[in-house]
Amino acid sequence: MTEPTENPAIEVYGLEDRSFPPSEEFRASALVRGSELHDEAARDHEGFWARQAADLLSWRRQWDTVLEWDLPYARWFVGGQLNASENCLDRHVEAGRGDKVAFHWEGEPGDTRTITYRELHAEVCRFANVLRDLGVAKGDRVAIYMPMIPELPVAMLACARVGAAHSVVFGGFSAESLRGRIVDAQAKVLITADGGWRRGKAVPLKASADAALEDTPSIEHVVVVRRTGDEVAMAAGRDHWYHDVMAGASTECAAEVMEAEDLLYLLYTSGTTASPKGIMHTTGGYLTQAAFTHKYVFDLHADTDVYWCAADIGWVTGHSYIVYGPLVNGATSVMYEGSPDHPGRDRWWDIVERYKVTILYTAPTAIRTFMKWGTTEPASHDLSSLRVLGSVGEPINPEAWMWYRRHIGGDRCPVVDTWWQTETGAIMISPLPGATTTKPGSATFPLPGIAAEVVDDRGQPVERGGGYLTLTRPWPSMLRGIYGDPQRYHDTYWSRFEGRYFAGDGARVDDDGYFWLLGRVDDVMNISGHRVSTTEVESALVAHAAVAEAAVVGAKDEVTGQRIVAFVTCKGDQTPGDELGQELRAHVATKIGPTARPRTVIFTDDLPKTRSGKIMRRLLRDVADGRDLGDTTTLADASVVDEIRRRAEAAPQDD
Numbered sequence: 320m321t322e323p324t325e326n327p328a329i330e331v332y333g334l335e336d337r338s339f340p341p342s343e344e345f346r347a348s349a350l351v352r353g354s355e356l357h358d359e360a361a362r363d364h365e366g367f368w369a370r371q372a373a374d375l376l377s378w379r380r381q382w383d384t385v386l387e388w389d390l391p392y393a394r395w396f397v398g399g400q401l402n403a404s405e406n407c408l409d410r411h412v413e414a415g416r417g418d419k420v421a422f423h424w425e426g427e428p429g430d431t432r433t434i435t436y437r438e439l440h441a442e443v444c445r446f447a448n449v450l451r452d453l454g455v456a457k458g459d460r461v462a463i464y465m466p467m468i469p470e471l472p473v474a475m476l477a478c479a480r481v482g483a484a485h486s487v488v489f490g491g492f493s494a495e496s497l498r499g500r501i502v503d504a505q506a507k508v509l510i511t512a513d514g515g516w517r518r519g520k521a522v523p524l525k526a527s528a529d530a531a532l533e534d535t536p537s538i539e540h541v542v543v544v545r546r547t548g549d550e551v552a553m554a555a556g557r558d559h560w561y562h563d564v565m566a567g568a569s570t571e572c573a574a575e576v577m578e579a580e581d582l583l584y585l586l587y588t589s590g591t592t593a594s595p596k597g598i599m600h601t602t603g604g605y606l607t608q609a610a611f612t613h614k615y616v617f618d619l620h621a622d623t624d625v626y627w628c629a630a631d632i633g634w635v636t637g638h639s640y641i642v643y644g645p646l647v648n649g650a651t652s653v654m655y656e657g658s659p660d661h662p663g664r665d666r667w668w669d670i671v672e673r674y675k676v677t678i679l680y681t682a683p684t685a686i687r688t689f690m691k692w693g694t695t696e697p698a699s700h701d702l703s704s705l706r707v708l709g710s711v712g713e714p715i716n717p718e719a720w721m722w723y724r725r726h727i728g729g730d731r732c733p734v735v736d737t738w739w740q741t742e743t744g745a746i747m748i749s750p751l752p753g754a755t756t757t758k759p760g761s762a763t764f765p766l767p768g769i770a771a772e773v774v775d776d777r778g779q780p781v782e783r784g785g786g787y788l789t790l791t792r793p794w795p796s797m798l799r800g801i802y803g804d805p806q807r808y809h810d811t812y813w814s815r816f817e818g819r820y821f822a823g824d825g826a827r828v829d830d831d832g833y834f835w836l837l838g839r840v841d842d843v844m845n846i847s848g849h850r851v852s853t854t855e856v857e858s859a860l861v862a863h864a865a866v867a868e869a870a871v872v873g874a875k876d877e878v879t880g881q882r883i884v885a886f887v888t889c890k891g892d893q894t895p896g897d898e899l900g901q902e903l904r905a906h907v908a909t910k911i912g913p914t915a916r917p918r919t920v921i922f923t924d925d926l927p928k929t930r931s932g933k934i935m936r937r938l939l940r941d942v943a944d945g946r947d948l949g950d951t952t953t954l955a956d957a958s959v960v961d962e963i964r965r966r967a968e969a970a971p972q973d974d
């Protein structure tokens with residue numbers, strides 16, 4: 320259950336009194352310049368969303384009911400029928416926009432592909448036919464484990480076309496993580512690649528996939544895209560090269576007619592227990608809000624903008640803002656495979672300059688990395704094409720916000736800090752760049768059609784001040800549940816505060832009503848904008864033969880937001896030390912993935928616990944942050960803390 324284990328760390332940012340109204344120049348051509356959308360949504364919540372659904376999407380059949388709300392289950396556009404891939408592709412081609420570029424794709428080694436809507440449509444149809452030939456049908460699940468190559472959106476849209484739900488697993492996850500997700504979803508087919516490029520190296524994916532597939536009886540076929548050219552094992556009868564199966568496939572493929580509430584995809588995300596949750600998103604409501612937010616939060620002018628979301632499609636940001644939102648809106652996007660420092664630290668700015676990117680969407684951790692690298696790199700490129708900058712994934716500190724605005728946006732571009740989650744499916748709290756006066760570090764206000772409130776411990780609304788962020792009305796792209804676990808859905812999100820969705824975040828409302836997001840208040844860490852569960856890392860650690868007990872916390876980090884610190888108690892016959900520390904770090908990376916690798920391992924003879932035996936993570940966080948310790952009287956053995964602090968000071972820190 321997502322219950323805050325301790326008081327939320329409601330920190331008050333230093334008095335931030337800078338504010339930035341939209342410039343007259345920006346406002347002059349902005350889609351929204353005032354409160355018109357907010358006013359409309361306030362007058363008629365359902366009518367507002369119905370208008371968006373009608374304006375932004377093509378429906379095979381009009382819905383009968385806009386919203387059925389039986390807390391905690393929402394059904395949007397009930398009776399409506401549509402297909403996601405048709406909305407992303409066919410209607411643009413049919414409307415004469417087939418030659419418009421959907422993706423300017425760039426591989427890390429420098430290879431490029433320009434893919435028009437017509438070409439994307441043809442490739443998706445061919446691959447949808449391949450999936451059908453492999454026995455994939457409406458209602459099935461398909462796992463996808465791929466690098467950032469065009470075949471990834473193709474695979475997703477092909478699934479959508481045949482009515483199968485995709486479950487994309489980030490390429491940085493381990494074989495074991497992939498296996499767990501495949502088994503939970505009972506996926507029938509896996510789509511992967513030989514590997515992908517990252518920092519000049521080929522990252523092997525097929526080898527991980529093979530390890531995962533040793534124990535996934537539901538998988539009948541594997542399709543493998545050749546990307547790096549490295550040799551991989553191909554299991555006869557099970558594994559097929561993408562280029563082989565595509566060779567004879569037809570470019571005609573009738574799209575499956577889907578109900579608005581049919582499952583579009585599963586995306587696994589970390590919760591407060593060791594097993595990730597399969598977040599369920601359905602078709603009509605999800606596409607409506609993804610497209611709505613993509614259009615209005617970024618002030619999209621689809622005919623002229625070149626939009627670049629620099630996230631990985633393996634996370635929800637990529638689902639909503641590389642694939643579905645931009646394609647529904649007929650946008651031209653940049654998609655980049657690799658790392659920002661290959662071959663040089665100006666790779667992003669080179670991309671912005673060459674493609675004349677107008678809208679850039681990234682994460683605070685990337686911005687802070689660029690800050691660390693200095694201003695020379697961005698200053699050596701012409702970034703004057705940029706007009707809107709977005710941020711997502713973690714709280715953005717005012718300094719990073721200001722740096723982004725000044726050194727990337729030339730003091731000219733509005734910065735939109737967008738708060739949302741895998742569960743919300745689309746942006747919930749954000750400025751509208753032509754209408755909202757921004758404050759550095761604040762996500763400002765709930766979007767039109769979204770109702771958010773900060774509440775205190777007892778669930779009472781806090782009009783001004785800090786507390787827990789909750790959502791008080793259903794929204795179209797909300798999760799429809801956790802795959803196979805309705806009880807967990809209820810317990811995690813709907814039980815903490817009656818009648819409210821509890822996001823797991825702390826937030827503060829300032830005197831002007833602005834929302835300031837303060838980070839997680841549960842046992843979920845945010846490492847470079849990636850959600851990692853403390854419990855999941857702890858379980859991985861205790862699965863190691865040398866470990867008796869482990870407690871994991873997120874400590875503050877200037878670049879990655881948080882870093883993982885593990886406190887480990889060894890079994891009696893083990894020798895704690897650097898060597899074992901390295902082994903444990905590697906062990907977690909193998910079990911979960913490199914993002915979950917602890918930065919620091921601190922060995923301790925005991926862990927601080929309450930009298931009821933609960934590990935006191937707050938205390939460990941204080942130790943990890945090097946802060947003074949608060950009240951320790953609830954400790955079973957207060958001397959443990961001194962010991963831990965002594966060891967924390969001595970422990971090696973690793974990158």
Ligand code: PRX
Pocket residue numbers: 588634635636710711712713714715736737738739740741742762822823824836837838839845848849850
């Ligand atoms: O803690 C919040 C943080 O990221 C969490 C959601 O993570 P995930 O589901 O992986 O989705 C990330 C991309 C949407 C939230 O609970 N978060 C996300 N955006 C912001 C944020 N925290 C502060 N400010 C944001 N703009």
